[in-house]
Amino acid sequence: MERILTHRGKHGLKRATWIILAVAIMGFVYGQEILLAATYTSTWTAYAMGNLYGGGGFIEQGVFANHYPPRCPGDPSSYWPFGTYIQNLDYYVVLVDQYGGAYWADTFELRDVGDFSCIMPNYWVDVYFGRYRLPGDPCSCPGVSGSICDIGEDNSCTDAIYFGSNPNTSYSGPD
Secondary structure (H helix, E strand, O other): OHHHHHOOOHHHHHHHHHHHHHHHHHHHHHOHHHHOOEEEEEEEEEEOOOOOEEOOEEOOOOEEEEOOOOOOOOOHHHHOOOOOEEEEOOOOEEEEOOOOOEEEEOEEEEEEEOOOOOOOOOOOEEEEOOOEEOOOOOOOEOOEOOOOOEEOOOOHHHHHHHHOOEEEEEEEEOO
């Protein structure tokens, strides 16, 4: 770094500033894990359909729900603010978009709450699989009320049921 700063006077300092800025931006954009300092192990489940909005904004594939502090005050993760990101360390979750295209996700944003009876363990993660249904399929999914659906090439509820419950899943999240 000293060579960069001293090389060619002012130009070296400008260059070093740009390099530091570029590295910081790349770390933020491409390395969410840099911001995720702790590792947790808990049960991962899945849900589909439901409302358009949760407490943290629009509900779409790539978001997750966890416990709600007033209902489950013993779960430290229930106090994470909406907008918190986590990253699955064990596997990618396969999600299917409205057009039937599968994609793999390992990073999810907190935008919803659930399990108001606190049956699931601390640090529980509930991944949202979408609101797509095949023509003729009902706009519902077990355990979810108030469903709003879009017609698609896949049934998100079926995918969520197939995902099931995955205990002992490790992920990184806020410290």
